[in-house]
Amino acid sequence: MGNNRVQYDYQGARVLVTGGTSGIGAGIAAAYRAAGATVTVTGTRNSAADYDHDLSGYRYLTLDVEDPAQVDAVASAQGELDILVNNAGIALPSLGLDEWDPDTFDRAVTIHLTSGFRLARRCRDALARSTLHGGASIVGIGSMSSYFGIGIVPGYGAGKTGLLGLIRSMAVEWGRLGIRSNAVAVGLCASRMTAATVANPEWSAPTLARTPLGRLGQPDDVAGAVLFLTSAQASWITGQTLPIDGGYTVSG
Numbered sequence: 068m069g070n071n072r073v074q075y076d077y078q079g080a081r082v083l084v085t086g087g088t089s090g091i092g093a094g095i096a097a098a099y100r101a102a103g104a105t106v107t108v109t110g111t112r113n114s115a116a117d118y119d120h121d122l123s124g125y126r127y128l129t130l131d132v133e134d135p136a137q138v139d140a141v142a143s144a145q146g147e148l149d150i151l152v153n154n155a156g157i158a159l160p161s162l163g164l165d166e167w168d169p170d171t172f173d174r175a176v177t178i179h180l181t182s183g184f185r186l187a188r189r190c191r192d193a194l195a196r197s198t199l200h201g202g203a204s205i206v207g208i209g210s211m212s213s214y215f216g217i218g219i220v221p222g223y224g225a226g227k228t229g230l231l232g233l234i235r236s237m238a239v240e241w242g243r244l245g246i247r248s249n250a251v252a253v254g255l256c257a258s259r260m261t262a263a264t265v266a267n268p269e270w271s272a273p274t275l276a277r278t279p280l281g282r283l284g285q286p287d288d289v290a291g292a293v294l295f296l297t298s299a300q301a302s303w304i305t306g307q308t309l310p311i312d313g314g315y316t317v318s319g
Contacts, residue, residue: 075295081147094290095152107126109129147193158220171222180225183233207250247301253311254312
């Protein structure tokens, strides 16, 4: 049986992946780097040296997405940019916080929606100058909570739901600039953020039981779809959301 793995060529492309130091973001960043792109990743620590794993192959920028000044600074550092992946995020209950508290709810929406819009808007002009074959791209990382309610994360869910509307609006408004905007909606995927959920069979077992493909997602599953959406093969796709969930959303 042959190897049908797609090999993309992103030689010369400039890519920014927020939250690219771990989990899904790290998988996406690594895939772009392997395809030849120059990749900038952001994280919350002061420097790349503060991480246990090697980030020397990336340009590293510190970013707290709740700080508008830091968002603006990261955008200003992108003199040339072809692809923006708005990936940074966290389910605040994993930090012991209650998203039903209005202040925590506001934080969740800022992290998962408002900050991504701010960064995209600040990067718009750099993206508009892109000469990438197939056009510049913005990709947002949605989730199953983009489609239905998950009681413990009302703020996260509101942000991820709003993201789909934002993607559509950016596609309509910025298409004339040659910027495509799409999203992926990720099911239960193994990552640092979901480690507690995956380890708790009360949460993970029902999800796996409803998932036709019968397994958790991996960062590579998401990375492959993201690289497709930003490639020339997807040059007539914009304003769309692609579920990456092993069939969870179509299963009863």
